[in-house]
Amino acid sequence: MVSAGQASPGELPDLLGAAVCVVDERGVIARVNGCAERLLGRKSADLVGRDAHDLLHRDRHGRPLDRAQCRMVQAFLARRPQAGAGFFEQGDGALVELSWLVAPYAEPSADAHTAVVFTDRPRAADDADFPREPGSALPELERLALLAETTTQLTSTLDSDEALNRLIRLAVPRIADWAVVDLITESDEVERAIVMHHEDGVYANREDLEGPMPPVPADSPMPLSRALRGAASTLVTPQTYQGPPDSGIALEQARLFEATGMHSAAIAPIKGLRDVLGALTLGRSKQRGPLTPADLSLLEDLTRRTGLALDNARLYQRQRKVAETMQRHLLPQLPAVPGLQMAARYLPAPDESQVGGDWYDAFTLTDDITALAIGDVVGHDLDAAAGMAQIRSMLRAYAWSHHEPPSAIVRRLDASTRLAGVPMVTLVFGVLQQTDGDPWRLTWTNAGHPPPLLVSHDGQARFLTEGHSLLLGTGVTPVRPDACLTLPSRSTLILYTDGLVESRDRSIDDGLERLRKHAASLAHRPLPAFTDLLLERTRPTNEENDDDVAILTLRIP
Template identity: 35%
Template sequence: MTVTSDLWKIGSVSDAARARTTVARLLADADVPLVQRTRFLTSLTARLRACLDRSGVWELLITTRPATDEAPGHVGAAVRPAGHPPQDPPPWLRTLTCSPPAQPPGPRAADAGDAALAEMLLAADDDTAAVLSRLDEQEELVRFHREELHQTNQGVLALHAELEAAALLQRQLLDAERAARTEAENARRLLTFLADASAAVTASLDHEDILRRLPGLLVPEYASQAGVWLLHDEETSRIGHRPAAAAAAARTGRPQHAAAHPSGLPGIDDLPPSALAPTQPLLCIPLTARHVIGVLTLRAPGDRFAPDTCVMLIELARRIGIALDNALRYEQHRDTAEALQRAQLTDLPTTEGLHLAARYLPATHGLNIGGDWYDAFEQRDGSLLAVIGDVTGHGLHAAVMMGQLRTALRAYAAEEDGPGRILTRLHRLLRHQQPDLYATAAIVRFRPGEPTATWASAGHPPPAVRTPEGAVTVLDTKPGIMLGVPLPYTYEEHTIELTPGSTIALYTDGLVERRALGIDTGIDRLARALAALSTRQLEHDLDVAAEALLTPMLYDSAGDDDVCLLLCRTSASPPPPPAQDVQRRVPRPCSPASGAGAKSLGRSS
């Protein structure tokens, strides 16, 4: 590889022009690209001018190296002061790589005439013109791209604005959706609570039980304190002073809100803060059914009541008012029916040779005061009739019907009819006078001085007989049909032998019937409980014995039915009948079924 060089002395502008012209021709012959060539020459010219400005003699060394297979060719130019050591790096050096083989410099421009030099200088302007033309093209292209970039930027800015607006709208929609979900969840929670609370207060017909449940339902989530003022209830009316808002709610029938600042709650009047709770908002809601029966007073759980919560509380108060009104009306109806029923229960007569004890227990749950009744009275011949019965249905109507049936039975018994005849006439009466009324009854007739008793039953649970030794017999002879069934029927009488000191238990189904066990199991249990009573207990106090009999029978009772029990105990040594009554007290013949069909369950006392 051969490197050639050419050294120029630069002492004047003419020397510099000739040297530049020579380098320009060399680069043009080497097919150096126009832009690179122009940049190289411009840099060289600027360096030569700088040297001329500093005066002195300068040297321009031009080197060329032809291209080979291993490396491309290049053209180099070095400017240094005259006399500069060759081994030291020159102050200015430029090298330009060229793909075609670099040719050594041609004849010096100094050998050319002025015309040739001028031509070469003009040719240098051709390169400048070409560069300027290309620069114009590039500028035009740049302007085009700048305009295109401007349009693109405008589009990007518009897109960014649209994206920002879309993002803002999306955030607003998400916030609205989140708020809607929160509101829907709050509404669902309030509706669920309203349904549960309504079920809790309407499940009871005891107004005191309803009042006890309310604080547990409302505190602490919906109120920090809750109370109910019933306008016509003496007990709640005696409790301390009432807030003015509660009195206003009772007077106007509108909810009242008492706080330092207006609430703006829908459908609620605003009042100044209560003197009883000046720092806590109060909400007083009237309890209304047919009229205002009370006021529900709530203290806010925080610094205010939420509007949605107030709407729910007002609706709940309306339902509480209806539930309380139903409970109060039911209790009044039940008390009236119970008073009527108790008023019709007879005082047991005192009869020589026969001891009586009775118990009546009204139902404790539900409106189940029914037509259970007992009676005991003497007939004109000295016989005593012990009666127990049960009218179908419950409530005031059943109690009234029971009274009518009792009165009719006494009227028929005044004619000295026996148990079977009395039941037959009652059956006929109910069929014609009360076609929708049914009843069961059992009658036992005791004659003084006689060791027997006559009985008849109309669909009633069978009597149980306990001997002095403790053996118990259930008189389970098939009973007649219920009174009032639309069929003609004649009731039969049955006779049973009674050992002195025997006890007969008459009862209603509330004593023995349980839904899960059935009535037969209850009758067997009654027989065992009757057998478990001691003879001494029965002889000493029959009332205490009746209580002792009820204890094991009612421990599992649901209290949803009335209970009647009538115990009839003969004396251990009955006195003989008076002589003047012997003819009137001759026993009547027994029916063919007398004493038949009895089952016994015995135990020694």
């Protein structure tokens, strides 16, 4: 034992005969005594200067505890007396079960700190940091924390599958070992979307139990049938489904209990603002006690939040589908030009993004002149898609009615962008002409758009950077030059939008170089295969890309 007179910096005398740590206002250990060193299995040098919660506090499985749910940390910050119990990690990694008492601590020569007294006699088992008896309900603090986390997790995604997976990982294994999600589709069919089990720290899907389900009976008193009709939540056991089944759903439920080994379950409806969207079942295996009415109340709170999240996700998907369908229908059919091959592709942005304003166009002006365009209306929403349609129509109207060079047509379009209600537009517009068997000649102007790429049949690729000027809609009237080039026989011209070459994790220069290399390597491919492979190999992955892509390719005869 270290006496008061012999205590070294960072050490406390063993005046209390108990393990004591003194922490500062941040929860960092400032001093310890010999009893604390022995009880925690750590030397003073390994404790002082370390965050007490992060270094020591664990759950019953040895995993770090969430600071937001730790009563010990709350007592540090508030500097108020507080008692509790829980698990703490010793120096060799072993867990020790301890009671703790937090109280303000001050010395005349030191700033006001907090003392933590540890004892090896566990306190009441209903403490929020202490392991609960199997089957007991979550304490109120942990329940509120779970509901708050559920709200945060579910409102931060508009993907219904992602929302359900997040919900399950919040509820399992905290409340149950099994989670089952049954969804009602837009065609009023029932789909068992998820059957997930948690065991030994691993989540596993039972795909053999997932899939389509029989129709919902109109008058069945069985719990899942009632939940799918929007009735109140229910506690269920295997015995509930041991009698003669009254419907196909009851038969599937009996099979579920038999296959999973659940001895206790709770079923609650998932309700949207107007309709019942499905049902959530949480179940426990024999290693844990049965679910209780308190768990049922918590499940109802979870499904209420889930219903709102799924409602929002479904509404978003419907709006997105409308916008995407409108955009696809507005994109034109390519004209048939003798001797000239053309291909075009449009890919919408990933599911987590909104539809955009990317577009392409090709149309004949005379028998020997074909107009080409690729553009991008700034924005990622329905307004951008609608603005794209107006810009494309206006460009066609100017090109047909005014026989002028591309730069003059684009100047007229720039002056009219306000009529379309769009903020800004990037655009490449050009005309391709062949007269009396002469080589094909391209004349174009570029308004702030990525440059076209020309690939010769022997694999030489270069960007057409000439004819470049400001994008449309800036309010400035720049000089818009025209560029002109004779296209080599069997060469391929590529017009594209920036979603093909730019992403959050990759600069546009890197994307352009990637495009150039892949286009050169595909120079001998037939044009449809060339276009598809170029998209596949060049476009950033969904994780990197949040933009749609339009591409127009031409093969010179």
